[in-house]
Amino acid sequence: MAGTGHLIGKILLEFQKSLRIVGHASDCVTGLNLWQPDRHGSFERHQDIENPDHPKALIAQRRHARDALVLKRFLGLTPLAEKYHAGLLDRRGNAMAHVRKIVALVEIHGDDAVVRAMTDALAFEAFSSEYIAHLIDARRRQLPEPSPLHLIRRQDLLEIELPPADLSAYPNIPTGTHPQDNSGGDYDHD
Secondary structure, eight states, X not given: OHHHHHHHHHHHHHHHHHOEEOSSTTSEEOSSOOOOOOOOSOSOTTOOOOOTTTTHHHHHHHHHXXXXXXXXXXXXXXXXXXXXXXXXXXXXXXXXXXXXXXXXXXXXXXXXHHHHHXXXXXXXXXXXXXXXXXXXXXXXXXXXXXXXXOOOOHHHHHTOOOOOOOOTTOTTSOOSSSTTOOTTOOOOOO
């Protein structure tokens, strides 16, 4: 047993000699290549311990596969979809999010409505999923039925006879045109 303690002491002494401090004390670099396991999780019993970095590649691969399917569906809508996608890539930082929204609009409103809106948007060079949604909603809105147009001729307006106004609701208003007929009050000034 004495030999084991002596061996551990030599390893620690060698470790202290090879230790150099570079920069800050927390940035220690050693000359020994000691393997230190990454500890993620807990020390409790019957717990699954998983490194969170392991599934990241799989999740990214699945996301890229879903995006590829959505893009394939988008490009299959119309031959103009490729031009529209190029415009999205040119003018929008998050083009794939717009493509996803447009494909969702296809599932809600159908191919024909989205293709028509995309064609109009491409003609106006408006590259946005919100613009396409607005065009679809504007076309779906029912406008009120226009009433029949009634045109009046100027000659007809001249021949209109109006009845005299009923001023009985205003008792203090003078009814005569003569300035001395002031039953409503005194308008004489200094």
